[in-house]
Amino acid sequence: MMVTKEEILDIALLAKLSVEEDKLDELTKEMMNIIQFADTINAFDGEVQEFDNINSLSNVFREDEVLPSYPREEILKNVGGGENGYFPVKKRM
Template identity: 40%
Template sequence: MKVTKETIEYVANLARLKLTEEEKEKFIRDMENIISYVDKLNELDTSEIAPTDHVIPINNVFRDDEVLDSYPKDKMLMNAPSKENGCFKVPKVVE
């Protein structure tokens, strides 16, 4: 794929970058190098590779969910500076 100056200017505009003419020329070469490398990677046969395969084995480390009793509401509210109808009462923060 050929990268043009207009393409670089378009991407720079999207990224809100102001590039000099020298920077635009440099980015044209850089983008063409990146695209040619990706094209080279696309030549590889990946049909035997699972989409989420990793070099090292990864296992799920989550624990099983267990239903436990919650802390008693009376004890939680015991130290509350202010409470109302069995709930914490907090100052209004939205006007």
Template identity: 55%
Template sequence: MVGKDDILKIAKLAKLSVDESKIDELTKDMGEIIEFANTINTAVTNVESEDFDEINNIVNAFHQDEIAESYDRELILKNREGGLDGYFFVKRRSEK
């Protein structure tokens, strides 16, 4: 069960300010979230392994990395405007 102290501790760890009037609501919500997570945990542990046979029989689902030819770095960097040590300088598009 989640209590007021738990909510305050979580808020402190997350560096959040929590309004005293919202603690009861947060306690209820957090309890529901934990209950839901426990339900999922129980459901996953109750599944028979035969249900996953199709998935478990996958062999080498990943491919090997292959080294491929790339563009000539010097040719690309030669066409830049500004830059230093192999990097491009670009204009800022966002505000602070």
């Protein structure tokens, strides 16, 4: 499978990374290597069992019972105590 420079730019955009023009060729090549490894796996011919349930564990549930939430001061600690009980958000573009 081929990877184009445009795809690299698109992925960079989604990951919120900026890519220097002179790094683009190198990154495209690296990404192609990674994707081609998947091609190797895809080339495997034979019975493949679907592993939906890799650890053969299912139905781990919690009952619908309310427990106390955290005090708001604790919740807002990482944003300097918040503003009027809210998380303030930095302006986005």
